[in-house]
Amino acid sequence: MEKTWRWFGKNDAITLAMLRQIGVEGVVTALHGVPNGQVWKSEDINDLKQFIEAAGLHWSVVESLPVSEAIKYAGAERDALIENYKLSLANLGRAGVKTVCYNFMPVIDWIRTDLEHPWQDGTSSLYFDKVCFAYFDCCILKREGAEADYTEEELNKVRQLAAVITEAEKEKLIDTIIVKTQGFVNGNIKEGDLNPVRIFQGLLSLYKDIDRDQLRENLRYFLAAIMPVCDEWGIDMCIHPDDPPYQMLGLPRIVTSGEDIGWILNAVNNPHNGLTFCAGSLSAGLHNDVPALAKQFADRTYFIHLRSTNVTPEGNFIEASHLEGRGHLPELVRIFEAECPGVPMRVDHGRLMLDDADKGYNPGYSFHGRMLALAQVEGMMAMCRTK
Numbered sequence: 001m002e003k004t005w006r007w008f009g010k011n012d013a014i015t016l017a018m019l020r021q022i023g024v025e026g027v028v029t030a031l032h033g034v035p036n037g038q039v040w041k042s043e044d045i046n047d048l049k050q051f052i053e054a055a056g057l058h059w060s061v062v063e064s065l066p067v068s069e070a071i072k073y074a075g076a077e078r079d080a081l082i083e084n085y086k087l088s089l090a091n092l093g094r095a096g097v098k099t100v101c102y103n104f105m106p107v108i109d110w111i112r113t114d115l116e117h118p119w120q121d122g123t124s125s126l127y128f129d130k131v132c133f134a135y136f137d138c139c140i141l142k143r144e145g146a147e148a149d150y151t152e153e154e155l156n157k158v159r160q161l162a163a164v165i166t167e168a169e170k171e172k173l174i175d176t177i178i179v180k181t182q183g184f185v186n187g188n189i190k191e192g193d194l195n196p197v198r199i200f201q202g203l204l205s206l207y208k209d210i211d212r213d214q215l216r217e218n219l220r221y222f223l224a225a226i227m228p229v230c231d232e233w234g235i236d237m238c239i240h241p242d243d244p245p246y247q248m249l250g251l252p253r254i255v256t257s258g259e260d261i262g263w264i265l266n267a268v269n270n271p272h273n274g275l276t277f278c279a280g281s282l283s284a285g286l287h288n289d290v291p292a293l294a295k296q297f298a299d300r301t302y303f304i305h306l307r308s309t310n311v312t313p314e315g316n317f318i319e320a321s322h323l324e325g326r327g328h329l330p331e332l333v334r335i336f337e338a339e340c341p342g343v344p345m346r347v348d349h350g351r352l353m354l355d356d357a358d359k360g361y362n363p364g365y366s367f368h369g370r371m372l373a374l375a376q377v378e379g380m381m382a383m384c385r386t387k
Contacts, residue, residue: 001304001336001345001381003374004028004060006365009048013359014367016055022371023378026060027052028101028346036188037068037081040088045095060344061303062092063101064240067222069188072106073206074218082222086229093233099344101276101303103240104219106210106251107203108182110243110281115176115363116352117318123351125319126364128244128284131157135165136173140197143204143250180363204249212252216263219254223268230272236302238274239264243281244317245288256285258293265300274300277336280307280348283326284317291331298339306332306377307348319349319364322373333380347373 004026005019016027031040031048049059065088068081092100103109113136117127135158137146147155178200182188188203210218223237230237245256254260265273275297282288294301308320308327322329336343350369361367 004344004346028061028063036066042091061099089229101238123353125351127318130315215252220267227270238276238303240276241281245285274302276303277301278305279327283309294335304345305348322376337384
C-alpha cells in the first residue's frame, strides 16, 4: 500500500516537509476554500498539485470533493450541482488526480460526543457516549420522535444527566457534535455561526420525507450521472462508510454494512464506482466483521483508512490503539498488502499526545498521534512483505 496522510492545505500547521521526514509518500487533500457545489477550477487544482510536488510528494487522493446536500435529498438544484461536480471531476482528471473519496451521509459527517476523552497514559482520543448523544438529541435538539430511538433505560439516564448538566457542558456538547467535527469536513456549519442548533434543525428538516430507499435512489442517480466522466478520465470514486454505521437523528444512513456496500457497487456496476474501506467506521458497528468485509470488497477498494475502535455493550465506542480493537488492523494489512498493491492508505484519528494538544489541529488529526499510528502500520506492512 502507498503511505498517505490527510493534509488540510497550505495553512495546515503540519507541513509537507514534516510529512517527508516521517515517511509519507502521498498526500490526501482537497480545495478546502471552495464552497460546496462550486466548480474546482483547473488553475486552483494545478496550483495545489505543483505545491505538493515541489515538496517531493504527490497528490494521491482527493478527500473530499463534497456532495452537496441538495444532491442527497434531490432538491430542485440537484442536476445543476451534479453538472458542477462533473466539471470538477474532469478538471481533476486533466491534472492527473484520479482517486476521489466522498460520502453520502445526510447533514452530518462522523459523530462524537467528546473530542479529548482521557486515557490512563495521559493521551486522549475521540469518544462517543450514547447517553450524551441521546441527551443532545432529545433535550437540546428536541427532535420530534427522538425518544422512540432509545430504550427506557437510556431515557432514564438522559433524565439523570439533564438534572446535573451545566450550561457550559451543554454548549460544549453542541460545539463538539455540530460545529468542530463538521466545519472542516463538509462546511454545513462552521465556527462562528450564530445559533448552530437552529441551523442544524433546518438541515434536518430537508430530509423529512427522505427514507432509506429514497436516499439509495438519490445515490444511484448521482453515480449514474458522473460515471461517464469517470470513464473518460479514469477517476475512481470511493464512497466512505457512515460513521457510526447505523441510523441516527432520524436520518437514513445507507453505507453501514456489507449488504449496503454490495448494493451500492451493484446499483451502478462500473469499475470506477468503488469503496473507501474505513476500518474505524465499520468497526464501530457490532454487526460488522471487518476482516470479512475487507476480503469481500478488496477488488473494489481504491482507498483505505486504517484505524480501529473498541465498542461497549451499551453502544459507546472509543478510538482504539491501531494495534488493537475491532478493526483488527494487523489482519487487514495482510489482506490489503496481498489484494490491493499500490492502493493509497492513510492512518486516521490518532490520539492527542506529547505537545499535540495546544497546536489547534482538527479533531482526530493530531501530528504525533498519527505519526505513532503510521509507524505501527508501517511495521505491520514490513512484516507482511518479509518472506
